[in-house]
Amino acid sequence: MSEDPQIRASKIVETYQPVAAHIVQATKLTDTEILLELRLGNGQSLGHGAGQFVQISMFGVGEAPISVCSSPTQTETFELCVRAAGNVTKALHRLEAGDWVGIRGPYGHGFPVEEMVGKDILIIAGGIGLPPLRPLINLVLENREQYGRLIIVYGARSPQDLLFTDELNLWATCDDVEFHLIVEEPDDKWQGPVGVVTVPLRKIDIEPAKTLVAAAVGPPVMYRFVAFELLQKGLPEDNIYFSLERRMKCGVGKCGHCQLNNLYVCVDGPIFCYSDLQGLEEAVEAWAPPTAEAGGKRREPGKGHG
Amino acid sequence: MKTQAKPRVAFFDFACCEGCQLEVLSLEEQLLEMIELVDIVTWREAMSEKSDEYDIAFCEGSITREADIERIKHIRETADILVSLGACATIGCHNALKNQFSMDEVLHIVYGDRAEWFDTISARPITAVVPVDYQVNGCPASLPEFVTVFKHILMGKEYKPPNQPVCVECKLKDNLCVYEKGMLCLGPVTRCGCDAICTSYGHACFGCRGLVDDPNLNAAQDVLAKYGLSVEEIVGKFRVYNNWPELSLEESHSDG
Amino acid sequence: MSICVVEHDELHALVQRLIQQGPAMGPRERQQQPGFYYFDWLNSADELVLDYVTTTLPPKKAFFPPREPFLEFSRTDPAKVRSMTDEGPFVLLGVHPCDLAAIEQLDIAYSDNIADGRYLANRARTTAIIGVDCWPDEYCLCTSVGTEQARGSADLFLTPIQRGYLVEVRTPRGQELLGDSAQLPATDQDEADTAQFRREKQRRVTAKFATGVEQFADILAAGGLTEVWQEVADRCYSCGSCSLVCPTCFCFDINDDINLDLTTGARIRTWDSCQLPDFALVAGGHNFRGERWERVRHRWHRKFLYLYTQYGRPFCTGCGRCSRACTADINLVEVSNDLIAYAQRETQNV
Amino acid sequence: MADRLNIKVEHLTRVEGHGNIVVNLAAGRLEEARFEIVEAPRFFEAIMRGRDYQEVIHIAGRVCGICSISHTCAALKATEAAFGVDISEQTLLLRRLAYNGEIIGSHVLHVYFLAAPDFFELPSVFPMIEIDKDAVLRAMRLKRLAYDLCKVVVGRHTHPVAMTVGGFSFVQDEDELGRIRARLVEAIEDVKQTVALFKSLTVPQFERETEYVSLKDPALYALYDGQIYSSEGEIVGADQYQEVIEEYVVRHSTAKHARWHRAQYMVGALARINNNFEQLHPLAKEAAAELGLTVPCFNPFMNTIAQIVEIAHCVIDSVDLIDSVLDRGVQDESSRVEPQAGRGVGAIEAPRGTLFHDYEFDDGGKCVSANLVIPTAQNLANLDADMRQFVPQIVSGTREQITRQLEMLVRAYDPCISCATHMLTVEFS
Numbered sequence A: 001m002s003e004d005p006q007i008r009a010s011k012i013v014e015t016y017q018p019v020a021a022h023i024v025q026a027t028k029l030t031d032t033e034i035l036l037e038l039r040l041g042n043g044q045s046l047g048h049g050a051g052q053f054v055q056i057s058m059f060g061v062g063e064a065p066i067s068v069c070s071s072p073t074q075t076e077t078f079e080l081c082v083r084a085a086g087n088v089t090k091a092l093h094r095l096e097a098g099d100w101v102g103i104r105g106p107y108g109h110g111f112p113v114e115e116m117v118g119k120d121i122l123i124i125a126g127g128i129g130l131p132p133l134r135p136l137i138n139l140v141l142e143n144r145e146q147y148g149r150l151i152i153v154y155g156a157r158s159p160q161d162l163l164f165t166d167e168l169n170l171w172a173t174c175d176d177v178e179f180h181l182i183v184e185e186p187d188d189k190w191q192g193p194v195g196v197v198t199v200p201l202r203k204i205d206i207e208p209a210k211t212l213v214a215a216a217v218g219p220p221v222m223y224r225f226v227a228f229e230l231l232q233k234g235l236p237e238d239n240i241y242f243s244l245e246r247r248m249k250c251g252v253g254k255c256g257h258c259q260l261n262n263l264y265v266c267v268d269g270p271i272f273c274y275s276d277l278q279g280l281e282e283a284v285e286a287w288a289p290p291t292a293e294a295g296g297k298r299r300e301p302g303k304g305h306g
Numbered sequence B: 001m002k003t004q005a006k007p008r009v010a011f012f013d014f015a016c017c018e019g020c021q022l023e024v025l026s027l028e029e030q031l032l033e034m035i036e037l038v039d040i041v042t043w044r045e046a047m048s049e050k051s052d053e054y055d056i057a058f059c060e061g062s063i064t065r066e067a068d069i070e071r072i073k074h075i076r077e078t079a080d081i082l083v084s085l086g087a088c089a090t091i092g093c094h095n096a097l098k099n100q101f102s103m104d105e106v107l108h109i110v111y112g113d114r115a116e117w118f119d120t121i122s123a124r125p126i127t128a129v130v131p132v133d134y135q136v137n138g139c140p141a142s143l144p145e146f147v148t149v150f151k152h153i154l155m156g157k158e159y160k161p162p163n164q165p166v167c168v169e170c171k172l173k174d175n176l177c178v179y180e181k182g183m184l185c186l187g188p189v190t191r192c193g194c195d196a197i198c199t200s201y202g203h204a205c206f207g208c209r210g211l212v213d214d215p216n217l218n219a220a221q222d223v224l225a226k227y228g229l230s231v232e233e234i235v236g237k238f239r240v241y242n243n244w245p246e247l248s249l250e251e252s253h254s255d256g
Numbered sequence C: 001m002s003i004c005v006v007e008h009d010e011l012h013a014l015v016q017r018l019i020q021q022g023p024a025m026g027p028r029e030r031q032q033q034p035g036f037y038y039f040d041w042l043n044s045a046d047e048l049v050l051d052y053v054t055t056t057l058p059p060k061k062a063f064f065p066p067r068e069p070f071l072e073f074s075r076t077d078p079a080k081v082r083s084m085t086d087e088g089p090f091v092l093l094g095v096h097p098c099d100l101a102a103i104e105q106l107d108i109a110y111s112d113n114i115a116d117g118r119y120l121a122n123r124a125r126t127t128a129i130i131g132v133d134c135w136p137d138e139y140c141l142c143t144s145v146g147t148e149q150a151r152g153s154a155d156l157f158l159t160p161i162q163r164g165y166l167v168e169v170r171t172p173r174g175q176e177l178l179g180d181s182a183q184l185p186a187t188d189q190d191e192a193d194t195a196q197f198r199r200e201k202q203r204r205v206t207a208k209f210a211t212g213v214e215q216f217a218d219i220l221a222a223g224g225l226t227e228v229w230q231e232v233a234d235r236c237y238s239c240g241s242c243s244l245v246c247p248t249c250f251c252f253d254i255n256d257d258i259n260l261d262l263t264t265g266a267r268i269r270t271w272d273s274c275q276l277p278d279f280a281l282v283a284g285g286h287n288f289r290g291e292r293w294e295r296v297r298h299r300w301h302r303k304f305l306y307l308y309t310q311y312g313r314p315f316c317t318g319c320g321r322c323s324r325a326c327t328a329d330i331n332l333v334e335v336s337n338d339l340i341a342y343a344q345r346e347t348q349n350v
Numbered sequence D: 001m002a003d004r005l006n007i008k009v010e011h012l013t014r015v016e017g018h019g020n021i022v023v024n025l026a027a028g029r030l031e032e033a034r035f036e037i038v039e040a041p042r043f044f045e046a047i048m049r050g051r052d053y054q055e056v057i058h059i060a061g062r063v064c065g066i067c068s069i070s071h072t073c074a075a076l077k078a079t080e081a082a083f084g085v086d087i088s089e090q091t092l093l094l095r096r097l098a099y100n101g102e103i104i105g106s107h108v109l110h111v112y113f114l115a116a117p118d119f120f121e122l123p124s125v126f127p128m129i130e131i132d133k134d135a136v137l138r139a140m141r142l143k144r145l146a147y148d149l150c151k152v153v154v155g156r157h158t159h160p161v162a163m164t165v166g167g168f169s170f171v172q173d174e175d176e177l178g179r180i181r182a183r184l185v186e187a188i189e190d191v192k193q194t195v196a197l198f199k200s201l202t203v204p205q206f207e208r209e210t211e212y213v214s215l216k217d218p219a220l221y222a223l224y225d226g227q228i229y230s231s232e233g234e235i236v237g238a239d240q241y242q243e244v245i246e247e248y249v250v251r252h253s254t255a256k257h258a259r260w261h262r263a264q265y266m267v268g269a270l271a272r273i274n275n276n277f278e279q280l281h282p283l284a285k286e287a288a289a290e291l292g293l294t295v296p297c298f299n300p301f302m303n304t305i306a307q308i309v310e311i312a313h314c315v316i317d318s319v320d321l322i323d324s325v326l327d328r329g330v331q332d333e334s335s336r337v338e339p340q341a342g343r344g345v346g347a348i349e350a351p352r353g354t355l356f357h358d359y360e361f362d363d364g365g366k367c368v369s370a371n372l373v374i375p376t377a378q379n380l381a382n383l384d385a386d387m388r389q390f391v392p393q394i395v396s397g398t399r400e401q402i403t404r405q406l407e408m409l410v411r412a413y414d415p416c417i418s419c420a421t422h423m424l425t426v427e428f429s
């Protein structure tokens, strides 16, 4: 740091200062999820890429990282889909049109959209995993001719938990979208298949070399079941992308909370290529095939305490 | 918020030294700010009025008599939000120390041949009798935590007591660790939130805020044993405050 | 860089002048516990102790406070969301080589990629740093991590000698600090004294790694050390003391504190530790580092593998604070050597 | 006069702990008048058995939240007597200073927050804000000062931290002491205002000749130390308390009662002032004169007034104490002690009266037996006697008036019931 302190100081940006954003619309999607449409108070566009996230502030409650779930081509406003999980997210559920929040970002490493051009795209979403994938789906749909097949597998706990139902209907009726919907706990009216995302996944035929997979699937353990299925299909590790979640405070690779071995989920992710995660001990739970071997070894208890 | 009526607050006490309520009274200026936000409708220690209608109940003290059980159940039914205030209400504190004797024995020790005039049951914290929505730990209740919990309640936020040991706050305050002075301290296994007040005043931590969620009692036992304490004495040290749920140190000890 | 000699009284006067010019932080002896030191603001040059044993907290607390409100807000008015202004410049006195190295490492980590504006702003307020050489105690391991001669961020560096201090003037700012203090030319004797001091310091370091940091990183990367991690975890309280006192640890937490008007408040950043059980816990209840031994492993990996790989130097400067602070007597050097020995046994067995 | 009257005030408010007032009048004759203590007993002496002396002191302070400094000091004095430990001059000065903080805090709490609403016929201090905001703010200022004084010296008012056997674990620096001294000096004005306020209020007229018991010290107004003195003229050493004070169990109370020369006696501020008036600070004497308190005074309602006089005394005394500490220069003193087998008694004047802690330790410093005698318990028999004499005098009033006056009488004693239920005698085998 031999630089002149004055010069140094003048270059400093307010990393943690959020800008105000106004709620244009708040729509309840399910009992636990709300969709917020926001507009930045400074009139600028968020300028996010597919897979990136923002830090949203409910002042007095705190900040939470939330994936931007609207298409990057939508620039006037952007959308966040929030599940009520804790204090911040519950507070976000109380928002109405006209209210304001603080926004930092967009942050993180999104999907490699250029690489995807010309490929078949397989999207796997489980529960709250759909929102971070939605910008990608929209992007592909908006530029449909640039891509090969678009296959979407979406699993939810019950029909009541399904997000973006209008869009689901659209995808289901689109000729050039192969859409598979599955729920774990059907109700009386449910006519579709029952089970977890790996059930339809198993049946899908793909051409491994020209397929690119993007997946985000709710609870951490689900990742390794999905990974297992994909590897079974012979997909190269380089072609698989996962969106991960960790605890996160700063969003800029400083606070240490989201560290996954040597990676920071906030700057190196949240979208990771499967091959980059190979061999990382702390990713084992998510990545190892679901054999007793690998899973068992890790959970070996520390002598009587844990 | 403005259109709604102010939430009604009540304070109750069971067997205890009433130090927690007194601490709350000592908030003074802050208390005046709080009264802007809520109506205090019952507070025996501070006012004559009483009301059986309240939304938020702060309860201090331990349950030590049959009649107390009925009383706390009634409070639980009446209040939307029940808060255990202080160590007696939250972890049993010294009150539960008598549980190591039979109740006949303690009554005779104290009242001799008049023992049958009085009744007592094994002491337990309020948290062991009814579910509580918020906890304030400490002996006396830690005031910063009380204010935090108060604000959380009014903002509809959950409050999880910090799951970190006192050592964290000790470090943030740049205290010299009391172990460096050759003294014993329960800080490494005790839940913080007190701003490390005892250790900041050069004293050891006695554990008044209860144990952290997953204390390494094995480590604690090894460390205390280095200072020549027997297992019995170590258990005794923990039991000054931590009496509920029953703490079994012997079992968790793998000889190390 | 130039060198000169400044006598004791002259240095005292210099320090006094600096304190009068503006806030100065430096090592002081604890009033209640003589023989123990801490960094704090100085009221007079008499309070500054230059021959001190490592302080409890490192000097980073001057520009990275343990608990720092950095943003004030109003829930009702976006215009009232503002960064809280810092106070003015200050100087940092009496910093040991290991802590100088640590300051440099924090600068690197916090400027990397998306820079941490808050840290850098505070750091920019540190307008001068004066370092001083020291004697190791039984916990110091600077020679194992190559920081015993570190000068990194110092403007002036002092080595105690017979005549006072040999002063290395390392920056123009350093020259400016010296001002019109009497600067005597260093004689051969002074230089010999200095060399002697450094040799003697090196000799007195007893805590040493059994391998170099590079091999150590390889050993950690190879893995298979779970048994050792578990043995350490069995004794570890998960109290976080080791990382909270570490000059190179930089994890933090961010929380909002609202005032009793329930409208205004401040956002606060507080030091955090990866050893604490809830560090990687998320809202759904899943804990990504829920086992004690995983957290222990993470501490060593972060210091000697991840950040080492990323920045080409271990994120340990050998100050020994972690071992001093651990109430469970978990010693950085002992555990590291246990790991090395275990790995070497394993390779021999294969 | 009412022919038949049953009054029962359950869980009397604005006192520490739970107590009931019971009065029965049948055919115009007083059948019963008593104060029942229904607070749950906490068995302190039983739980101290077998514990290390440091834990005993820690627990002892928790007997009562309002006078924990007194309990801690009494326990420390008893332990130091048992171990044969002498404390330094500085420790003595600082303990007395913390002690004054507790007395000021406790008296201000009682005078303004618990007793004053009675004079204004208000249910609590909160609505007083509307009537006399200055008084409420003054009360808060004084209480804050008392708490801060405790905080500066021992870390906290409720359950002090920094006092250990033989000394202190932390000694405050001179700047802090200087700052609190300045605030104490400023507070003299608030004390004067307090005197002026209470001078304007009417204290109920009632007298019953009473035996007053307190500590007595030839040199000082006895608070921290002294011998046991009865207004009947007897003085004995503190360690002889069991020979002169007789405790007994009564059915209507989970606290024991006590007697000495007469069938009952009184302790507390009024007893102290009756016994030691001459040693009060001149400014306190002035306050007493202003408030019409002359000794002997046999009106228990004047206990509240006596507390105001003691507030004045303690505020000024604290300034003197800080001066003494600063004159000597604050020293860092080691307070390491070696436990040894023995028995010791610690007697002290808690805000509510004479308090005894009595411990026996084995040579490892473990507690073998413990006995605590608490002021409020000593007052209970006297309070019952006052009620029996007072009821016939006021029986012509309405039920509400009678109830209010009885409540006032009980509150005048400033009973600390949480404490009282812990006084127990135990002999461990």
Ligand SMILES: Cc1cc2nc3c(=O)[nH]c(=O)nc-3n(C[C@H](O)[C@H](O)[C@H](O)COP(=O)(O)OP(=O)(O)OC[C@H]3O[C@@H](n4cnc5c(N)ncnc54)[C@H](O)[C@@H]3O)c2cc1C
Binding pocket: A053, A062, A063, A064, A065, A066, A067, A068, A081, A082, A083, A084, A085, A086, A087, A088, A089, A090, A128, A131, A132, A244, A245, A246, A247, A248, A249, A270, C281, C282, C283, C284
């Ligand atoms: C990159 C990323 C993208 C995300 N995208 C979405 C999304 O689109 N929609 C959605 O509903 N949720 C999303 N989450 C999860 C969401 O951030 C958490 O549910 C939220 O932080 C919980 O905060 P809380 O205050 O409501 O809960 P609390 O339990 O009160 O949170 C306590 C603290 O834990 C931390 N925390 C808890 N859970 C998580 C978590 N899963 N991830 C990170 N930090 C956590 C937060 O720092 C928070 O301050 C995302 C998380 C990450 C890391």
Ligand code: SF4
Binding pocket: B166, B167, B168, B170, B171, B175, B176, B177, B178, B179, B185, B186, B187, B188, B199, B205, C241, C327
């Ligand atoms: S004094 Fe106690 S609480 Fe503080 S660091 Fe040491 S062991 Fe932990």
Ligand code: SF4
Binding pocket: C235, C236, C237, C238, C239, C240, C241, C242, C243, C275, C325, C326, C327, C328, C329, C330
């Ligand atoms: S200081 Fe010691 S006991 Fe505490 S977390 Fe670190 S290694 Fe574990």
Ligand code: SF4
Binding pocket: C242, C245, C246, C247, C248, C249, C303, C315, C316, C317, C318, C319, C320, C321, C322, C323, C332
């Ligand atoms: S790891 Fe330990 S020795 Fe290394 S810099 Fe941190 S505190 Fe110092």
